[in-house]
Amino acid sequence: MKPVRVRFAPSPTGYLHVGGARTALFNWLYARQKGGTFVLRMEDTDEARNTDQARQTIFDGLRWLGLDADEGPEQGGPCAPYSQSERQSIYALAIAALKAKGVLYPCFCSRERMSALRTTQEANKLPYRYDRLCRSLAPDAIAARLAAGEVPAWRLFVPEGKTVLNDMVRGEITVEHADIEDIILVRGEGTPIYNLAVVIDDHTMGITHVLRGEDHLTNCFKQIIIFRAMGWEVPAYGHLPLILGPAGEGKLSKRKHPEAALEHYQVRDFHAEAFINWLVLIGWSFDDKTELMTRAELVERFSIERVNKSGARLNIEKLVSMSGDYIRRMDSASVRAKVCFHLVKAGLIAEPLSAESERKVTAIAAAEHERLKAFGDIVEMSRWAFADDLPMEEKALKNLKKDPGNALMLRDWAATLCDPLPDSATMEGAARAFCEARGVGFGQFVHPVRAALTGRTAGPPLFDCVKILGVQHSQHRLLRGADLAHSAAS
RNA sequence: GGCCCCGUCGUCUAGCCAGGUCUAGGACAUCAGGUUUUCAUCCUGGUAACACGGGUUCAAAUCCCGUCGGGGUCACCA
Numbered sequence: 001m002k003p004v005r006v007r008f009a010p011s012p013t014g015y016l017h018v019g020g021a022r023t024a025l026f027n028w029l030y031a032r033q034k035g036g037t038f039v040l041r042m043e044d045t046d047e048a049r050n051t052d053q054a055r056q057t058i059f060d061g062l063r064w065l066g067l068d069a070d071e072g073p074e075q076g077g078p079c080a081p082y083s084q085s086e087r088q089s090i091y092a093l094a095i096a097a098l099k100a101k102g103v104l105y106p107c108f109c110s111r112e113r114m115s116a117l118r119t120t121q122e123a124n125k126l127p128y129r130y131d132r133l134c135r136s137l138a139p140d141a142i143a144a145r146l147a148a149g150e151v152p153a154w155r156l157f158v159p160e161g162k163t164v165l166n167d168m169v170r171g172e173i174t175v176e177h178a179d180i181e182d183i184i185l186v187r188g189e190g191t192p193i194y195n196l197a198v199v200i201d202d203h204t205m206g207i208t209h210v211l212r213g214e215d216h217l218t219n220c221f222k223q224i225i226i227f228r229a230m231g232w233e234v235p236a237y238g239h240l241p242l243i244l245g246p247a248g249e250g251k252l253s254k255r256k257h258p259e260a261a262l263e264h265y266q267v268r269d270f271h272a273e274a275f276i277n278w279l280v281l282i283g284w285s286f287d288d289k290t291e292l293m294t295r296a297e298l299v300e301r302f303s304i305e306r307v308n309k310s311g312a313r314l315n316i317e318k319l320v321s322m323s324g325d326y327i328r329r330m331d332s333a334s335v336r337a338k339v340c341f342h343l344v345k346a347g348l349i350a351e352p353l354s355a356e357s358e359r360k361v362t363a364i365a366a367a368e369h370e371r372l373k374a375f376g377d378i379v380e381m382s383r384w385a386f387a388d389d390l391p392m393e394e395k396a397l398k399n400l401k402k403d404p405g406n407a408l409m410l411r412d413w414a415a416t417l418c419d420p421l422p423d424s425a426t427m428e429g430a431a432r433a434f435c436e437a438r439g440v441g442f443g444q445f446v447h448p449v450r451a452a453l454t455g456r457t458a459g460p461p462l463f464d465c466v467k468i469l470g471v472q473h474s475q476h477r478l479l480r481g482a483d484l485a486h487s488a489a490s
Numbered sequence: 491g492g493c494c495c496c497g498u499c500g501u502c503u504a505g506c507c508a509g510g511u512c513u514a515g516g517a518c519a520u521c522a523g524g525u526u527u528u529c530a531u532c533c534u535g536g537u538a539a540c541a542c543g544g545g546u547u548c549a550a551a552u553c554c555c556g557u558c559g560g561g562g563u564c565a566c567c568a
Contacts, residue, residue, distance in 0.1 A: 011568045043568060084568095111566080127492040128564065153566050170495070171507095179493050187566040194568045218494065218563040241496080242561070248501095250561070281502065281517090288504035289516050308503080310496045311561060318502065318518045328531075371530045399528095428527085446527040458529035 004036025005208045008062075008069075009198070011043040012054035015254055015261040016061035018314070019213055019243040022279050026240065027211050028067040029280070029302040039205060040072030042083040045197060051085075061262040064272055066295070079205040084197055091192045094200045099154070103229040104185060106152035107134040108145055129181040130155070154186035156222060159229075163221050168209075168238030169307045175221045183222060195219055199226045207235050211304070214239045214311075215251070238304050241283045242311045252314065259314060269342065269375035270319060274326035278319045283308045292325065324373040336365035338375040346379040348386045356470075360385065363468045367460035384454040385468050388476055392484070396451035400485045406448045407486035409440065413449065414478035419471045424463035431463070452481020 008024040010016065031038035040062070044051055059074060071077025081087055098104045107130075114130070121128045135157070137145075146152070162176045185196040192200065198219075202210065217239045227234040242251045252260040259265075265275055273295060280298055281291065284307050293301065327335065340361045343349045349357045364382050372378060384390055392400075400406060413434060421427065435445045446462055453465050453474060466474045 009568095013568085045568075107566095114565095122491080125491060129492085173494070175494070181564075183564095184566050189566080191566090193566070198568090213562095214495070215562060219568095221494095239495085244561080246501090248560075278502095283502090285503055287516090291503095291517055308496095312503090313501065315501050315518065321518055324530090368530090431527090442527060450528060456528090460529080462527055 002208055004031060004034040005039065005206050006031050006036060006211060007039040007041050007202070007205065007207050008067075009041040009043050009201075009212075010058050012051055012058060014054045014057065015263060016058050017252070017254070017260055018262055018265075018279070019252060019260075021061060021065060021262050022243065022282060023212055023240060024062060024067050025065065025276060025279055026284070026302070026304075026307075029298055030209065030211065030304065031070070032299045033302055036208075037070045038067075039077065039079070039207075040069035040074075040082060041201060041205070042073055042085070043194070043197070045084045045191065045194070055083075057263065061266065064262075064266050065276055066272065084201065087197075087201070088191065090204060091197060091200055092190070094204075095154075095186055095190070095192060095196075098185075098196075098226075098230065101230060103157060103226060104154040105135060105157050105182075106137070106142055106146070107155045107182075107184065108137075108150055108152045109133060127179075130183075132182055135182070151188040153184045153188050155182040156185050156226065157229075158182050158222075158225060163224050163228075165220060165224065165237060167217075168211075168236055168304045169241075170217075170239060170309055173217075177225075180221055180225070185226075195222050196226065199223050199232075202235055203227065203230075203232045209236045209238065211238045211240060214242050238307070241308050243282060244311045244313045246314050246316070248313050251311075259316060265319075267376060269338070270323040271326040271330075271374070274323040275319065277326075278322050282312045282314070292322075320373045327372045327375075328370055330369075332366060332369065335369050335372070336362055339365040339368070339378050342376055342378050343382070348379065348383070360468060360470075363464070367464040367468060371460070381459075382468075384456055384459070385465075388473060388480070390455050392451070392455040393457060395457045396455050397484065399447040399457065400451040400481055402448065403444060405440075407482040409438070409445065410448065410452055410478045410482040410485065412438075413445075414475045414482075417466070417471050417475055421467055421471055424461065424467060427463040427466060448481065448485065449478070452478050452484075 006027040008020075008027050010020050010024075028038050030036070042055060042058075044055070055073070062069070069075060071079060071082065073082045076082070095104070109130075117131060118128050120126075134152075134155070158177050158180050160177060162174055163180075165173045165175075167173055183193070183195065185193050187193065201207075202223075220237055220239070224234055244250065245252050245257055246259070254260045276295065276298070277291070277293060280293075280302070284302070286293065286301050286306070340349075340353070343361060343364075344351050349361065353361070364378070364385060368378060368381055371381065403409075413431070416430065416434060422430075431445065432442060435442050447457075450457065450459065450462055450465065453462070453469065459465060460468070469477065
């Protein structure tokens with residue numbers, strides 16, 4: 001059997017779409033499973049704007065997901081170049097061959113005629129399609145117009161008949177050629193339109209399987225017609241279901257949904273393996289129970305036969321849950337490294353880390369490990385630990401003022417803290433004794449203390465918070481809390 | 491509008507091809523309870539779906555037809 005060659009062919013529009021990321025993943029998985037080749041190809045013929053930045057976004061996204069290409073713009077390969085913008089000479093050659101075979105015919109119809117035609121068709125409720133006027137042009141008429149300096153576009157000569165596609169995910173689909181337009185494949189200036197460039201590229205790059213979004217299903221028939229007309233081997237196709245917006249309203253678009261861009265997830269820094277696991281489950285499943293799978297297991301288990309046909313909505317909640325799951329399974333050193341990275345990036349601590357920062361980062365990472373859903377979340381989760389004059393949440397303030405005795409309790413307890421702080425369990429024991437001695441319930445102690453220390457009502461276990469802050473800052477905040485409580489009580 | 495695709499809990503899905511074992515399974519979300527100093531974790535339990543209508547059959551989520559609903563695509567864009 002021929003070795004598998006698959007490709008991911010994004011257009012550098014400035015962001016990598018999650019749907020694109022999933023397409024890349026499925027292709028990558030398929031290539032790895034079959035011992036095939038995964039090629040990355042830039043479809044950058046049209047959009048010229050900030051191409052470099054846009055290309056970089058795609059490289060970065062794929063790198064984040066660990067979807068390494070075997071051939072592509074970065075690594076090169078036997079079919080280089082891998083950017084359509086650099087393949088014009090290849091296209092020119094192929095186009096000449098297409099013309100020679102009569103697959104293309106020149107069309108001199110003006111845009112004005114086309115829009116007029118369309119208006120008429122619309123008015124008569126006819127399908128909007130080219131009426132094939134230029135098909136009947138006699139060779140000498142064509143020669144004359146060419147000689148006169150008229151510049152034609154070139155259209156696909158769609159023959160009589162029908163095309164049957166045996167789609168790997170959808171099964172057999174038949175389309176009558178009467179329903180296919182003689183689309184323009186070559187611009188007046190001589191460059192190929194997408195549908196032609198894809199065919200030339202897939203052919204010259206020896207692509208054996210094309211896995212792409214369902215939005216290409218209609219294009220597929222035109223492409224197959226070109227392949228056949230040229231006598232080229234047609235690759236196997238599999239059209240993946242689309243990823244819909246959270247409300248099920250059409251496919252995800254960057255404009256309407258920030259979660260359409262991969263960057264959205266990269267910035268928050270979800271666990272990459274969890275993200276992959278979540279992504280693969282959109283439109284594919286292994287069985288009725290298994291959800292958590294390693295990359296190696298996915299490579300082994302992935303199958304196009306089990307890809308769904310219907311579109312799927314994004315369930316971000318599930319990603320959050322999965323990412324939290326993955327993070328909880330990480331060892332503390334790895335979590336600490338991630339936490340450190342984000343705190344530095346947010347400017348909460350500075351590199352090189354002081355001994356105090358080292359200590360603090362370790363304490364925060366340990367305390368928040370089980371609460372983390374995405375690494376980037378650590379910044380907002382632990383902001384309280386870095387500024388003594390942070391604003392107090394309303395509910396926290398309420399807890400502080402709840403009991404008139406709070407002010408005194410906070411001051412008294414602050415006085416019991418001393419350097420070095422014992423471990424959390426010991427501190428808790430002491431605190432419980434402290435409460436018992438003054439006849440206060442532990443709950444009445446915990447809430448105002450948490451409020452004073454963190455300004456919040458939720459967070460890590462209380463004594464871990466004390467450890468994170470250290471004696472000095474803890475005492476300082478307890479006293480400040482006492483003042484706040486007092487001002488309310490009086 | 492033409493053509494094409496799709497339709498199981500709120501969401502992602504298993505089951506459908508090879509009809510019975512499906513009083514439809516799992517996960518996330520949600521609700522209730524337990525553990526706990528808050529949150530989180532963890533544990534237990536609950537609510538919740540075969541779009542609709544015909545047909546075939548002893549038997550249909552599973553096969554057939556129709557209806558309705560959703561989506562995709564119709565550029566000298568990709």
